[in-house]
Amino acid sequence: MTRKNAFYAQSGGVTAVINASACGMLQTARQHSQEIGKVYAGRNGIIGALTEDLIDASIETESAIAALKHTPGAAFGSCRYKLTSIREHRQQYDRLIEVFQAHDISFFFYNGGGDSQDTAHKVSEMAAELAYPMACVGIPKTMDNDLPITDCSPGFGSVAKYLAASVREVAFDVASMSRTSTKVFVLEVMGRHAGWTTAACALAAEKEGDAPHLLLLPEVLFDEARFLARVKEAVARHGHCVIAVSEGLKGPDGKFLSAQGSDAFGHALLGGVGPRIAALINDKLGTKCRWAVPDYMQRAARHAASKTDVEQAYAVGRAAVEFAVAGKSGVMPAIRRLSDAPYRWDIIEAPLSEVANQEKLMPPDFISADGFGITEAARRYLAPLIVGESFPPFRNGLPDYVKLRNESVPRKLAKDFAI
Amino acid sequence: MTRKNAFYAQSGGVTAVINASACGMLQTARQHSQEIGKVYAGRNGIIGALTEDLIDASIETESAIAALKHTPGAAFGSCRYKLTSIREHRQQYDRLIEVFQAHDISFFFYNGGGDSQDTAHKVSEMAAELAYPMACVGIPKTMDNDLPITDCSPGFGSVAKYLAASVREVAFDVASMSRTSTKVFVLEVMGRHAGWTTAACALAAEKEGDAPHLLLLPEVLFDEARFLARVKEAVARHGHCVIAVSEGLKGPDGKFLSAQGSDAFGHALLGGVGPRIAALINDKLGTKCRWAVPDYMQRAARHAASKTDVEQAYAVGRAAVEFAVAGKSGVMPAIRRLSDAPYRWDIIEAPLSEVANQEKLMPPDFISADGFGITEAARRYLAPLIVGESFPPFRNGLPDYVKLRNESVPRKLAKDFAI
Numbered sequence: 001m002t003r004k005n006a007f008y009a010q011s012g013g014v015t016a017v018i019n020a021s022a023c024g025m026l027q028t029a030r031q032h033s034q035e036i037g038k039v040y041a042g043r044n045g046i047i048g049a050l051t052e053d054l055i056d057a058s059i060e061t062e063s064a065i066a067a068l069k070h071t072p073g074a075a076f077g078s079c080r081y082k083l084t085s086i087r088e089h090r091q092q093y094d095r096l097i098e099v100f101q102a103h104d105i106s107f108f109f110y111n112g113g114g115d116s117q118d119t120a121h122k123v124s125e126m127a128a129e130l131a132y133p134m135a136c137v138g139i140p141k142t143m144d145n146d147l148p149i150t151d152c153s154p155g156f157g158s159v160a161k162y163l164a165a166s167v168r169e170v171a172f173d174v175a176s177m178s179r180t181s182t183k184v185f186v187l188e189v190m191g192r193h194a195g196w197t198t199a200a201c202a203l204a205a206e207k208e209g210d211a212p213h214l215l216l217l218p219e220v221l222f223d224e225a226r227f228l229a230r231v232k233e234a235v236a237r238h239g240h241c242v243i244a245v246s247e248g249l250k251g252p253d254g255k256f257l258s259a260q261g262s263d264a265f266g267h268a269l270l271g272g273v274g275p276r277i278a279a280l281i282n283d284k285l286g287t288k289c290r291w292a293v294p295d296y297m298q299r300a301a302r303h304a305a306s307k308t309d310v311e312q313a314y315a316v317g318r319a320a321v322e323f324a325v326a327g328k329s330g331v332m333p334a335i336r337r338l339s340d341a342p343y344r345w346d347i348i349e350a351p352l353s354e355v356a357n358q359e360k361l362m363p364p365d366f367i368s369a370d371g372f373g374i375t376e377a378a379r380r381y382l383a384p385l386i387v388g389e390s391f392p393p394f395r396n397g398l399p400d401y402v403k404l405r406n407e408s409v410p411r412k413l414a415k416d417f418a419i
Numbered sequence: 420m421t422r423k424n425a426f427y428a429q430s431g432g433v434t435a436v437i438n439a440s441a442c443g444m445l446q447t448a449r450q451h452s453q454e455i456g457k458v459y460a461g462r463n464g465i466i467g468a469l470t471e472d473l474i475d476a477s478i479e480t481e482s483a484i485a486a487l488k489h490t491p492g493a494a495f496g497s498c499r500y501k502l503t504s505i506r507e508h509r510q511q512y513d514r515l516i517e518v519f520q521a522h523d524i525s526f527f528f529y530n531g532g533g534d535s536q537d538t539a540h541k542v543s544e545m546a547a548e549l550a551y552p553m554a555c556v557g558i559p560k561t562m563d564n565d566l567p568i569t570d571c572s573p574g575f576g577s578v579a580k581y582l583a584a585s586v587r588e589v590a591f592d593v594a595s596m597s598r599t600s601t602k603v604f605v606l607e608v609m610g611r612h613a614g615w616t617t618a619a620c621a622l623a624a625e626k627e628g629d630a631p632h633l634l635l636l637p638e639v640l641f642d643e644a645r646f647l648a649r650v651k652e653a654v655a656r657h658g659h660c661v662i663a664v665s666e667g668l669k670g671p672d673g674k675f676l677s678a679q680g681s682d683a684f685g686h687a688l689l690g691g692v693g694p695r696i697a698a699l700i701n702d703k704l705g706t707k708c709r710w711a712v713p714d715y716m717q718r719a720a721r722h723a724a725s726k727t728d729v730e731q732a733y734a735v736g737r738a739a740v741e742f743a744v745a746g747k748s749g750v751m752p753a754i755r756r757l758s759d760a761p762y763r764w765d766i767i768e769a770p771l772s773e774v775a776n777q778e779k780l781m782p783p784d785f786i787s788a789d790g791f792g793i794t795e796a797a798r799r800y801l802a803p804l805i806v807g808e809s810f811p812p813f814r815n816g817l818p819d820y821v822k823l824r825n826e827s828v829p830r831k832l833a834k835d836f837a838i
Contacts, residue, residue: 013596071591072588072591072592077595077598081599161816164817166719168817169720172490172491173433174715178496180463180500203815204817275694291714292712292713292715295709296589296601297585297711297713301585303584303723383815383816389810391810397725
């Protein structure tokens with residue numbers, strides 16, 4: 001078999017463990033030196049391919065690659081950039097083929113969420129249509145946990161663990177202050193349409209009365225009167241009330257409570273629903289309420305990552321390479337759950353055509369009857385995903401993360417490509 | 420020597436390590452069973468004494484007391500409640516003496532910040548004035564690091580470590596996204612007047628270009644034009660810009676940029692300056708900016724505590740008991756720095772009269788000439804305070820914190836006391 005080069009890129013909102021997938025992919029590629037020559041990473045996702053801005057990942061040391069496993073963010077840069085269809089924008093695809101040919105690339109690995117798997121899918125379709133020999137494999141990643149087929153998405157377990165730990169910690173604080181000061185606390189959680197991250201906050205509670213006392217899930221339309229009554233009741237019973245609210249909470253009209261324009265993909269950009277709910281409580285109940293919006297902190301918190309999540313992120317990176325060298329294309333490694341307790345899982349193949357652009361919402365039977373919590377079924381699903389600690393090394397009191405050299409591959413094409 | 424009972428209470432905004440001080444106090448009191456009988460904790464600070472709502476800490480198990488060392492919040496409840504002067508409100512002091520006498524209390528330990536040390540000071544003055552035999556010892560605590568005399572305040576090192584780690588992590592995220600999405604990130608930090616916590620964020624940076632790129636300290640009046648020019652410059656040079664802003668940032672008029680009413684002490688309640696600065700950047704520079712407000716999360720984050728801080732919090736709890744049994748009163752154990760590197764410290768006595776109601780701002784030579792950063796002197800001061808990890812035990816993926824039994828001591832007085 002002739003050795004061919006590989007392209008790897010990271011795309012979409014990053015997570016605490018997307019670099020663990022990069023680590024799995026790169027270490028496994030090095031083990032397959034019979035089939036894979038160099039690994040070129042796209043600087044900032046697919047944009048790196050379009051603009052021929054490639055990073056030579058082959059020159060990074062073994063120890064730098066190993067350190068990716070404990071480093072948050074996207075080591076090669078990410079992007080929010082979606083390919084249009086071949087019909088609409090043929091030029092983009094011609095350019096990709098041109099760049100791949102110029103650099104002898106026949107393996108394509110794209111690490112991201114639903115939009116990114118759509119990109120991987122389109123590249124695989126394009127390669128087939130143009131009869132360009134390329135193994136296209138997606139690598140799942142999203143803190144939102146909204147990818148279909150895979151039982152969970154790498155990135156989710158760590159944000160789930162961070163949020164549940166934060167809810168538990170904040171609850172100790174609020175309970176301490178509630179006699180004369182703050183009685184209610186609102187934590188705003190990321191997650192556009194699916195309530196997985198908000199639901200994960202409920203793992204902080206082990207028995208009746210434990211925080212969080214109320215969840216505001218994006219799957220349940222906000223009912224102000226019912227909500228305020230429940231807050232009042234919780235304060236009366238427990239002395240305090242901790243609430244986790246999804247940034248994607250929708251009002252009775254089905255519109256986001258807090259829309260702030262839109263991103264490059266036309267998704268509504270959210271933020272600010274936490275302070276809004278807190279203001280409502282202050283105003284309508286006259287109860288002192290504080291709020292937190294950890295925003296990117298939650299998805300970057302590698303210091304509090306889930307060991308299970310790190311292992312799964314690594315495993316999908318590894319499996320992607322194994323799929324590709326086995327001649328598979330148009331697929332994504334997915335996590336299959338074999339049992340809840342003890343938690344066991346393995347890796348299966350998911351067709352990119354069935355992954356792209358799909359959003360997996362929480363199943364209705366994961367949401368409690370009153371809409372303000374989760375069921376035992378949800379708890380059984382969520383619980384194993386946050387298990388295990390995977391602390392990064394610390395130096396001078398802080399997590400010691402790696403920055404790669406990220407040296408550019410010399411360009412081979414004369415013309416630029418505007419994106 | 421006759422055995423006398425002790426009163427211990429926690430006051431003011433809580434921290435990740437105030438219970439480590441409780442642990443030091445309680446374990447040391449148990450070692451001094453010749454002098455100290457039972458330890459009664461005030462439920463919710465001094466309010467517990469005024470309302471005769473005492474908790475029998477003596478019945479807690481050794482292991483529960485030991486677990487306080489890794490549990491955030493105030494195990495006995497805190498309060499924001501300030502005693503007025505004896506002249507103004509004699510009745511309060513008569514009531515305190517009445518409760519202390521009824522429960523044979525001759526040791527008074529009050530664990531808190533500047534306002535709480537004022538309470539401890541007033542109680543010690545009152546005891547002297549009424550010739551009631553009582554050793555009154557303060558125990559320092561404040562995430563704000565604004566207590567005088569003590570080189571640092573227990574609670575600060577842990578919030579400093581959490582914030583610096585979060586800044587570092589968020590910077591990896593923003594750097595990843597900056598090509599097509601978020602280029603600027605604003606982190607709002609607690610701390611009313613003193614910039615210690617905001618300054619601590621700078622520990623995330625090890626070399627030129629590292630985040631945070633700009634600090635907005637409460638000691639430096641906000642100059643919008645200069646600030647925006649620096650943000651623009653940072654984005655141009657580094658591709659992204661991470662900013663830490665104090666909730667107590669003041670405008671050119673000397674007024675808080677974001678005032679939201681006032682607390683029980685008449686302090687302005689802050690919050691929301693982060694989103695305000697982010698909106699400014701979005702609007703004036705047209706650069707995509709996101710923001711985070713971790714609020715209580717930062718001071719409750721025991722999972723990310725500084726080992727140095729935990730040890731100091733424990734040490735001041737222990738020293739308070741040793742001072743008291745040695746017959747000292749009207750004092751507070753303070754941390755004295757013996758050297759920066761290697762970091763060495765010991766415990767000295769600070770008179771409560773000199774601690775009460777004082778706020779230690781950052782010295783001018785800790786703030787860089789441009790006002791947007793810290794100096795090497797500040798870095799030398801701050802660096803050792805975040806060193807060392809002190810992870811709590813984890814169970815089912817989450818920190819395993821203790822809740823005490825908190826059983827009430829039977830009341831001995833007939834009448835209630837309205838507060």
